[in-house]
Amino acid sequence: MAQREVEMILLRQLASELATPVVIVDDAGDLVYFNEAAEAVVGRRFEDAGEIRRDEWTARFQPTLADGAPIKSEDQLLAETIDGRRPIHGSFWMRGLDGVRRLVEGTSIPLVGQNGRHLGAFALIWEIDRE
């Protein structure tokens, strides 16, 4: 694994101090960190879950629309932000790593570093409801 860029390091350090749930992905879309507040939404401690590759998101979280229709991998919140390099706001159902299905609302924002380097993205997420 490569040394993280300082902007990513600073974002992680900020997130680790916040009570707002924050999820961070790198420029490949791999989930590289979520903070303690987000553990309640993800359903597992980050230290236990570890990093999650982008191609594992769908299998791990099974995101769906309100009617139960699966959300394609490229249409998921952070994937759209990484691919389109733009902020996205949306809501979706997902199954946490604790097995609980939750309605989650989130806003994802591209992380652009010095000299316009695209480093990844981060999302602020909230649990709205659960089954």
Add this chain to the structure above:
Amino acid sequence: MWGTRGSVAAPGPETMRYGGNTSCVEVRGEDGTLLVLDAGTGIRRLGDSLGPELRRVDLLLTHLHMDHILGLGFFDPLFRPDLEVHIWGPSSITLDLRDHLNRYLSPPLFPVRLRDLPCKLHLHDVVASGPFSIGNFEINSALVCHPGPTVGYRIEGEGASVAYLPDHEPALGRAALPDDDDWVSGLALARGVDLLIHDAQYTDFEYPRHVGWGHSAISHTLEFARRAGIATLVPFHHDPAHSDAALDRIFVEARTQGILGYGLSPAVEGESSKLGRSARA
């Protein structure tokens, strides 16, 4: 070492031994290549020491806080028409390196404008440039944890390696460095170098009152050096309030914190080290 002090110059009888000038380090290659690391007040004496045979100087700025550029206007090579001067440093989101330097090298802060300097001046943005070569040296830079765009440098060549991170707070927001090496600012730059010149501005007692100011507590610096697997640590950027006696106490205490696993050689103005082929010759 032409300047080892941090934040502001601190001349006086109580700082005579470690020195009162702010950050400036000279790196010389066997072929005469001259790298100057930062342009603190120490750079004035360095400039005065250079002979007429010199044709090129490369000045590597880590960032543009005043203690790292204050000596720039008094660096003699800038006023020599026969000299090629390359200044390397980070730009910011909205201003390039030239615009940043112009803020200092222009009235009312300074009487001579950057564009009026007689030397052959070339400016380079190190964040955009990626790795670069000067003489026999290969140089890498990376943004590191310090307020505003700030880089550290890794210089390799002639059988030796040096990392220079004079202003660095890798433990920002935490009680200690992150557990995972990939998430420690600057660690890849410093990995395995022969000489690590690193910020050690505060004692552990002082640090909690200065979190976010961009500098390290001595215990963070010692841990950073251990994790980087370096050969010799040069604690640098001494706090202006630390007298020679206080620095002696800090480094005696540092040496008693168990087996360090590397050499400890605090930065002293006027001292020098030979590395690589020249040290073995």
